[in-house]
Amino acid sequence: MRTEKGLSYNQSLVLLHVVIVIWGFTGILGKVISLPSEQLVWFRMLIGAISIGLFAWYSGNISFPSRKQLVQFTLVGAVIALHWLTFFGSIKASNVSIALACLSSGSLFTALLEPLFFKRKILTYEILLGLMVIAALAIIFKFETNYQLGIILSVTSAFLASLFTTVNAKFAQNTDPVKMSFYEISCGWIILSGWLLLNGIFSKEMFQLNWVDLSSLIALGTICTGFAFLAGVVVMKKVSPFTVSLSLNLEPIYSIILAFLFFNEYKYLTPEFYVGAFVILATVLINALVKARMKRKEAAINVLN
Numbered sequence: 470m471r472t473e474k475g476l477s478y479n480q481s482l483v484l485l486h487v488v489i490v491i492w493g494f495t496g497i498l499g500k501v502i503s504l505p506s507e508q509l510v511w512f513r514m515l516i517g518a519i520s521i522g523l524f525a526w527y528s529g530n531i532s533f534p535s536r537k538q539l540v541q542f543t544l545v546g547a548v549i550a551l552h553w554l555t556f557f558g559s560i561k562a563s564n565v566s567i568a569l570a571c572l573s574s575g576s577l578f579t580a581l582l583e584p585l586f587f588k589r590k591i592l593t594y595e596i597l598l599g600l601m602v603i604a605a606l607a608i609i610f611k612f613e614t615n616y617q618l619g620i621i622l623s624v625t626s627a628f629l630a631s632l633f634t635t636v637n638a639k640f641a642q643n644t645d646p647v648k649m650s651f652y653e654i655s656c657g658w659i660i661l662s663g664w665l666l667l668n669g670i671f672s673k674e675m676f677q678l679n680w681v682d683l684s685s686l687i688a689l690g691t692i693c694t695g696f697a698f699l700a701g702v703v704v705m706k707k708v709s710p711f712t713v714s715l716s717l718n719l720e721p722i723y724s725i726i727l728a729f730l731f732f733n734e735y736k737y738l739t740p741e742f743y744v745g746a747f748v749i750l751a752t753v754l755i756n757a758l759v760k761a762r763m764k765r766k767e768a769a770i771n772v773l774n
Contacts, residue, residue, distance in 0.1 A: 481707040484700055485716055491697045496565040497731060498555045498689045502682050506557035508675050509686075510550060511665060514658035516690020521651045521699060534652055541640065542649065545633050546657030552629035554661075555622045563619025564590030565728040566738060567609070569720055571623035573749045574606050578631035583709070586639050594759055596753045605748035612741040634713060636704040646702035654698065712760055720748055 476484065502509050525531035534542060559568040577599025586590045610620050638648055665671050678686070705713060725746065 476703065476707060478707045481704045485704045485708060485713065486719070488697045488700050488704065488717050489716060490723060491693055492720050493727060495689065495693045496560055496569050497727050498693065499560045499687045500565050500728075500732065502685045502689070503679075504523040504675070504682060506554055506561055507661075507665060507670055509557050510553045511658070512686045513553065513690050513694055514550065514654050514661060516687060516758070517694030517698065518651065518655040518658055520691045521647065521654065522696030524699070525647045525651055526696070528647070531648060531651065534648070538644070539652070539656075542652040542657040543660070545636055546653040546655070547660050548629050548636075548657075549653060550657040550661045552626050552633065555626035555629065559619045559626060561614035561619075562622060563613075563728035565732065566725045566742070567613055567616045567619050568623045568626075569724040570609055570742070570746055570749065571600050571606055571620050572630070573752075574624050574626045575627035575631040575634075576602050576752065578628045579635060579713075582631055582635045583638075586635050586748055598756055600630070601748055601752050603769045605745035608748075609745040612739045634705070637702060638709070638713070642706070646699060650699045650702050653670050654694070712719075712756065716756075719750070722746065 499506075499509065504512070522531075556572065557566065559571070577596070580591065580595040580599045581591075606620075610617065613620070637649070637653075692742070701713070
């Protein structure tokens with residue numbers, strides 16, 4: 470049932486899971502692309518900004534932001550750039566399965582950040598579910614000792630993802646998602662460009678891409694970034710940041726399956742890794758059941774009133 474213009478809550482959930490499947494390919498593409506994480510993210514943000522910008526121009530749905538909005542977009546864009554840098558850095562330092570599993574610790578960070586931004590009380594069950602993810606992470610960290618740098622980078626990436634997801638959920642209530650997506654990624658790309666320039670990372674070799682890198686970067690920038698990022702902002706108009714963050718824990722499940730198929734990563738993982746992955750999946754299912762029950766209660770109260 471629609472409560473306002475746009476997608477209904479159920480339609481938003483369906484779109485969210487389409488986005489999650491798409492994002493499941495992000496880690497695979499990150500592993501395939503031979504570029505260092507800094508250059509990879511630079512190309513990703515450039516192609517993503519161009520694809521969103523073209524969509525905005527075609528739909529006539531773009532305008533200049535106010536000074537306050539520009540500051541907000543710039544700060545969030547910087548966080549997004551850092552999130553992707555640490556995420557792909559984690560994949561390069563470990564593997565897809567480790568990086569994506571540890572990224573699920575973001576649910577605990579979101580459970581703490583969302584009440585601060587939306588001025589609501591902390592829900593006990595959200596903290597408990599977040600702690601379940603942390604317990605799963607501890608299991609993985611203890612037994613996957615060869616990948617501890619990748620784990621640290623991934624947890625850092627998870628915090629940054631939770632931060633910009635929560636902030637964007639706040640902005641999405643009063644800001645056009647196309648406009649917000651375009652300016653955030655564009656501002657993030659400009660900041661990253663300045664950082665690469667100051668550190669002498671730009672080089673002629675950076676633009677000498679082979680066919681695999683070029684095609685993978687285009688897919689990463691258009692489908693996994695442009696479309697998915699824009700759709701994710703639309704979803705956050707109806708779905709809470711915690712539900713988005715916890716649902717995103719399905720991403721490692723998809724990526725792990727794909728990594729097994731493409732890279733045979735099952736040969737390098739301990740049995741304890743699968744225990745942690747199972748706990749992560751359980752938190753997603755529990756959250757879905759709790760949220761569904763709360764929605765039914767809310768609907769019943771509205772009918773009575």
